Amino acid sequence: MSSLSASETVETTETSGAEQPAAPAAASAKVIDKKQETRLAIKVEDLHLYYRTKAEANPTLKAALIRKAKRQKVEQKVIKAVNGVSFEVPHGTVLGVIGHNGAGKSTLLRALSGILPPTQGRVEVRGRVSTLLALGVGFNQNLTGRENIVLGGLAQGWSKDQIRDKENAIIDFADLDSLSDGAMDRPMKTYSSGMYARVAFAVGVHMDPDILLVDEALSAGDARFKEKATEKMLELCENARTIVLVSHGLETVRHMSNHCIWMDHGNLVQSGDPDEVIDAYIERQRQDREAADAKKRALEAAEAKEDQAVAARAERTKEALHKAIGEDV
Numbered sequence: 481m482s483s484l485s486a487s488e489t490v491e492t493t494e495t496s497g498a499e500q501p502a503a504p505a506a507a508s509a510k511v512i513d514k515k516q517e518t519r520l521a522i523k524v525e526d527l528h529l530y531y532r533t534k535a536e537a538n539p540t541l542k543a544a545l546i547r548k549a550k551r552q553k554v555e556q557k558v559i560k561a562v563n564g565v566s567f568e569v570p571h572g573t574v575l576g577v578i579g580h581n582g583a584g585k586s587t588l589l590r591a592l593s594g595i596l597p598p599t600q601g602r603v604e605v606r607g608r609v610s611t612l613l614a615l616g617v618g619f620n621q622n623l624t625g626r627e628n629i630v631l632g633g634l635a636q637g638w639s640k641d642q643i644r645d646k647e648n649a650i651i652d653f654a655d656l657d658s659l660s661d662g663a664m665d666r667p668m669k670t671y672s673s674g675m676y677a678r679v680a681f682a683v684g685v686h687m688d689p690d691i692l693l694v695d696e697a698l699s700a701g702d703a704r705f706k707e708k709a710t711e712k713m714l715e716l717c718e719n720a721r722t723i724v725l726v727s728h729g730l731e732t733v734r735h736m737s738n739h740c741i742w743m744d745h746g747n748l749v750q751s752g753d754p755d756e757v758i759d760a761y762i763e764r765q766r767q768d769r770e771a772a773d774a775k776k777r778a779l780e781a782a783e784a785k786e787d788q789a790v791a792a793r794a795e796r797t798k799e800a801l802h803k804a805i806g807e808d809v
């Protein structure tokens with residue numbers, strides 16, 4: 481996990497998607513009254529996010545050379561990671577985002593953080609954003625933990641005094657010394673994923689964000705750190721900060737969030753009370769498992785029937801053969 485990226489006040493990303501594959505026209509802005517509007521931290525309207533990858537049907541060197549000689553192009557594949565999603569998040573909300581692997585959760589978070597521009601639709605994020613992503617972005621691996629903290633502070637435009645204060649608070653929170661003496665003064669490339677996660681989390685929450693975007697950031701820490709991180713997030717929330725938490729840890733989401741959205745194949749399936757959404761998701765997972773088991777059982781039964789039929793045919797052939805050559809079977 482890692483990383484911090486802080487962006488300033490109203491961040492609006494909007495793309496018409498002129499060059500993108502045809503998709504439904506962006507929904508017109510929802511009419512909400514002014515008071516409600518100013519309470520919003522995040523507003524997402526008909527968001528589509530597509531990845532384009534080169535689909536190589538035959539990925540061998542020989543095939544690549546033939547293709548080059550024939551000047552054939554590799555076909556482009558479009559992956560619709562987020563497919564027309566709209567929601568609003570008032571300030572002070574802890575929004576849990578759940579869904580199966582590849583449902584589009586991280587892609588959505590990348591769009592909220594501004595890393596990924598929308599293919600189509602609109603994302604509006606109001607306030608200072610701090611992002612804790614699952615993969616290490618933002619830290620220089622060759623610098624020590626301490627140096628990275630200072631670098632992050634300078635990038636934020638903090639004064640020397642601010643950096644000194646925050647540096648101490650971050651180092652105290654990450655508490656790497658309890659794991660390995662002097663770790664804070666070693667290059668971050670020597671850190672374990674858990675140590676890395678602790679520094680990243682400590683930096684992210686001390687950026688004083690209005691909006692904290694967290695992608696599985698708690699998964700790398702040990703149980704004690706997870707508890708401490710959860711407490712810190714709840715504290716941020718009590719101070720009316722907004723948190724978007726992407727996680728497969730359904731009980732963490734249930735415990736921490738006060739609103740939840742469920743993503744499935746890039747679509748928003750359900751949005752609402754965390755207990756209701758999580759229970760519905762668990763029920764769907766149970767149904768999917770049952771359907772998969774039933775399919776497997778049906779396949780096995782069909783295979784067994786086919787095996788029996790083959791064996792019976794072989795037996796009949798054997799009998800016919802023996803009859804033909806006049807021997808008893």
Ligand SMILES: Nc1ncnc2c1ncn2[C@@H]1O[C@H](COP(=O)(O)OP(=O)(O)OP(=O)(O)O)[C@@H](O)[C@H]1O
Pocket residue numbers: 531532533559560561579580581582583584585586587588
């Ligand atoms: N950089 C990329 N290039 C191409 N396709 C991508 C890229 N990143 C993600 N995808 C695809 O987009 C879809 C959504 O991926 P995403 O990582 O957002 O899902 P997720 O819900 O966060 O999954 P997980 O729970 O496994 O982390 C998947 O089909 C994935 O293969």
